[in-house]
Amino acid sequence: MLIRALLAASALIALALPAAATAEKPEPPNVVVIMSDDQDFRSMSAMPMTRRLIANAGTRFDRSVVNYPLCCPSRATFLTGQYAHNHGVLWNNWPFGGYRMLDGSETLPVWLGRSGYRTIHIGKYLNEYGEEDPTEVPPGWDDWHGGVDPSTYDYYGMTINHNGRLKTYPRTERNYSTDVYTRLADHAIRDASKSGKPFFMSLAPNAPHTVAVSSGATMEGTPALPPPRYADVYADREMPIYPNFNEADISDKPTTLSAFFPTQMTEEQALQLQEHWRGRMGSLLGVDDMVKEVVRKLRRTGEFKNTVIVYTSDNGWILGEHRLRDPITEDGKAAGVKFVPYEGSSRVPLMIEGPGFPAGRRIKGVVSNVDLARTIVDIAGARSEVGLKLDGISLLDAVRKPKALADRGALIETAVNPRGVPPYIAVRTKRYNYGLQADGQEGLYDLKRDPWELESVHEDPRYDRIKAILRTAAEDFAECAGASCRKPVPPLPQPGR
Numbered sequence: 001m002l003i004r005a006l007l008a009a010s011a012l013i014a015l016a017l018p019a020a021a022t023a024e025k026p027e028p029p030n031v032v033v034i035m036s037d038d039q040d041f042r043s044m045s046a047m048p049m050t051r052r053l054i055a056n057a058g059t060r061f062d063r064s065v066v067n068y069p070l071c072c073p074s075r076a077t078f079l080t081g082q083y084a085h086n087h088g089v090l091w092n093n094w095p096f097g098g099y100r101m102l103d104g105s106e107t108l109p110v111w112l113g114r115s116g117y118r119t120i121h122i123g124k125y126l127n128e129y130g131e132e133d134p135t136e137v138p139p140g141w142d143d144w145h146g147g148v149d150p151s152t153y154d155y156y157g158m159t160i161n162h163n164g165r166l167k168t169y170p171r172t173e174r175n176y177s178t179d180v181y182t183r184l185a186d187h188a189i190r191d192a193s194k195s196g197k198p199f200f201m202s203l204a205p206n207a208p209h210t211v212a213v214s215s216g217a218t219m220e221g222t223p224a225l226p227p228p229r230y231a232d233v234y235a236d237r238e239m240p241i242y243p244n245f246n247e248a249d250i251s252d253k254p255t256t257l258s259a260f261f262p263t264q265m266t267e268e269q270a271l272q273l274q275e276h277w278r279g280r281m282g283s284l285l286g287v288d289d290m291v292k293e294v295v296r297k298l299r300r301t302g303e304f305k306n307t308v309i310v311y312t313s314d315n316g317w318i319l320g321e322h323r324l325r326d327p328i329t330e331d332g333k334a335a336g337v338k339f340v341p342y343e344g345s346s347r348v349p350l351m352i353e354g355p356g357f358p359a360g361r362r363i364k365g366v367v368s369n370v371d372l373a374r375t376i377v378d379i380a381g382a383r384s385e386v387g388l389k390l391d392g393i394s395l396l397d398a399v400r401k402p403k404a405l406a407d408r409g410a411l412i413e414t415a416v417n418p419r420g421v422p423p424y425i426a427v428r429t430k431r432y433n434y435g436l437q438a439d440g441q442e443g444l445y446d447l448k449r450d451p452w453e454l455e456s457v458h459e460d461p462r463y464d465r466i467k468a469i470l471r472t473a474a475e476d477f478a479e480c481a482g483a484s485c486r487k488p489v490p491p492l493p494q495p496g497r
């Protein structure tokens, strides 16, 4: 009798619990990640609304680098929370990398799905996605709108896989790619809000990437296209010329650079690069509209206050800095480059707004795209669902204890590639950028004294001890996994006098 009464009582309690639990335990936040393509960290002037709504209303990470400054390896790091040497996607294309190289069964959307999240992807995915089977939906995504490659690399006429159903968008003004993705994001937020589940949305415009007709990545494309409504905004503007543009003396840099670019570029080549800059900045105006619209939709659905919004890019882009440009393009003209170890290529915008990321905060220590997955899993409370060793730190912790970033070293690495560009490993700290090329050539920049990376100090005896410590750190990180990737760089002495 007593037992039966107890059981009945506990059944009543059990019935009463769900409501009480909902009232007490706040729902985990939604997470929206907007990741542009090839956006250098100096281009945010084209995005005033994003700066206001995300950077100023949230936390700005001033020194955010990517592990491998190239689309596919970088996006694989976002999806796995691992450095490229651990996830194995080492180039944009098969057999070095590409979509098929990533094991999708243990990735961020899978972990968040297991944790009760609704997962949404819109736009560009890993390079070569859809080239073998355009109807395939990668593991973990509940609401999938992936751009089918290579159509993703055009601003018009792209084919999108809508949850297994293909649609090719007509080449009309209204169907400018960033705007199409923005409309899809609107619908996805509305549906997700109705679903009653927390959601994770990955929103990936191809702006400000070049227009490319193939995803072979053997050459760069033609200048990015702005949305027609903004076609004139940058059309006549002059590209800003940074102190390291067309660097006069590159004898401090690996001989590979002077072999590729023995002379400074011509006026004509500089003007070709300017066309790229105009297209890129114009296309970012469209991304700025996207960010504004996403915020508006989150507000209208009542989701905004419990949503973390991340704005970043997969890699940077160099337009003539250090003489660097890409001589292999579809139109035979100069274009920009990524992949290289310099700041323009490895450093990206990163700003996060929402619970845990205080307004107006600026974080000056080094963070990396390897940190994003761990951060999102932490926000979602989904750590127990993660089936991989994560190499990064949580940016929630970085915001709580920014001093812990003082001795952070982030690994930048590349690999053997069909273009024959020498691979390197590099370690980035708050003050230094040390790189070691596969052929043994080095570079060391004291960014406090030389923020434009004009004069490598790797042969300067005053930096001998610093260089030795950073070289060991780079070599250790190049083989790290999990906790060993989070080891601080040993204390660095002041440069000698």
Ligand SMILES: [Ca+2]
Pocket: 037, 038, 070, 071, 072, 314, 315
């Ligand atoms: Ca990219």
Ligand SMILES: [Ca+2]
Pocket: 247, 249, 250, 251, 252, 453, 454, 455, 456
């Ligand atoms: Ca120089």
